[in-house]
Amino acid sequence: MAGEADRVPPGVDVKRANVARVYDYWLGGSHNFLADQDLARAITAVEPNSRAGALANRAFLGRAVRFLTSAGIRQFLDIGSGIPTQGNVHEVAQQASPGARVVYADVDPVAIAHSKAILAGNDNAAIIDADLHDPGQVLGDPTVRRLIDFGQPAGLLLVMVLHFIDDAADPWRIVATLRDALPSGSYLVLAHATTESRPAVAQAAETVYNRSVSTDIHMRSRAEILRFFDGFDLVEPGLVYIPQWRPDSPADVPADPGKFWVLVGVARKP
Ligand SMILES: C[S@@+](CC[C@H](N)C(=O)[O-])C[C@H]1O[C@@H](n2cnc3c(N)ncnc32)[C@H](O)[C@@H]1O
Helix, strand or coil: CCCHHHHCCCCCCCCCECHHHHHHHHCCCCCCCHHHHHHHHHHHHHCCCHHHHHHHHHHHHHHHHHHHHHCCCCEEEEECCCCCCCCCHHHHHHHHCCCCEEEEEECCHHHHHHHHHHHCCCCCEEEEECCCCCHHHHHHCHHHHHHCCCCCCCEEEEECCHHHCCHHHCHHHHHHHHHHHCCCCCEEEEEEEECCCCHHHHHHHHHHHHHHECCCCCCECHHHHHHHHCCCEECCCCCEEHHHCCCCCHHHCCCCHHHHCEEEEEEECC
């Protein structure tokens, strides 16, 4: 029987929990290891909504991509794209708009290896190994240049990734650099963990998380998250908790939408 070591890409430390793989575990994926599962369970003990929150975020991503395709967007740059599970951006986009082009970017070798595997043979989608800390590297990447036409509106997806960038690295400047490279009519899709709704639980979960993972999480206030939209116009309903963003059905919005402590928004560059 194959053990963990048999399915680990080179350079991966399976003894240390990793943000991409903890998230994969919550989504029901199979590309995670014992350290990731242990941490996911420890966080779930502090915050029982963690798995539901991950699933709700993934559903938001699908709604946002469908919204963008209905607005005419045909090309997507998804940074911090994660380990592919179900309802991946290229699947949602290419189903709604055959021929839509998608470039994924991530730093996690497991996410990159599995993305490469599922994208083999798809000429309109690719994954690159690139760090959001260096937006210039992302923008200059030959694969990005091949698949994304910077003369045409594009969708920039920064979904559950900006909270892995420390204030000291100025994530607002990073977003502005990406924004400035995109033409008018482009969209930003953003999801970001927040301390806003339940500060005590959020901070406890953040402490458990940061004790064990390779990349610290930095939850932010609503005002700090709003600043990422500078130079964009938020579309309705603005910056809201995950289930409140254009739900497929009113029944999908729980009585306490802030229980997932993630704020999301979609905005258009005028
Ligand atoms: C919680 S997952 C989100 C995946 C996907 N965007 C989603 O919302 O379903 C966060 C992803 O961001 C990636 N990540 C973290 N820091 C990054 C960085 N500096 N540059 C690129 N990717 C990063 C992680 O490896 C992980 O795959």
